[in-house]
Amino acid sequence: MGSGVGHIFRLCVASLGDLFFPRFCLVCGAKLDIGERHLCPRCADDIPFTYFWGWDGNPAEQRLAEAHVEKACSLFFYRRDSDYSSLIHQFKYGGDIPLGRRLAGMLAGEMAASGRFADIDAVVPIPLHPLKKFRRGFNQSDIIARELAVALxxxxxxxxxxxxxxxxTQTRTADRRRNMAGAFAVNEKALRRLRSAGTFHILLVDDVLTTGSTIAAAASVLPSDFRLAAATLACVE
Ligand SMILES: [Zn+2]
Known part of the structure; x- marks a missing residue:
């Protein structure tokens, strides 16, 4: 099939798909056109970006300063009452992995362009408990971390x-901190392998930054000669 015919064929299939299974913007609910995914152009333009990637001493870094995380950034601000929170829900609980990859790709592009994260050696997703991962089918942090690793x-x-x-899952700040302490351990074998490869600059990756207690707990199990950075898709204001 020639490329022109192939293009028309794909367009027909997409049109039929749209006719029988219309897709809607996750933020405003408007019907999406052929070729649009997840967001309508207006909502895609209005994503509440944090711009943390180019901002030394940004709020995410302030939240993680005690955890010895030097640099941190998030793609967008997360407010529970904002329609943009549905992006995280759809990815994490709705299992929309292409959406997660797309958002992670946006963050990855900004981080790479900023140059502030150019010396990262390894990207480490915050692990889910195996039981939770089994129930959900995937770890959302793995999806994000893969995109960031490629871009960086x-x-x-x-x-x-x-x-x-x-x-x-705990919502109160004090509960979260108590709950997270001791939640992680380092894999000694992987640590030895990284050390011998000269890997010392780690980027920790999670889906949402809230108080910072999860990333702080994960950071606490890494040796003090490692340099740490952190990235999340969303940052709770
Ligand atoms: Zn929209």
Missing amino acids: GAAFEPRLIRRRRFTR
């Missing part, structure tokens, strides 16, 4: 940190 030319290291025990 760094290694993807999903096994450096492991989850030690099941932690319930």
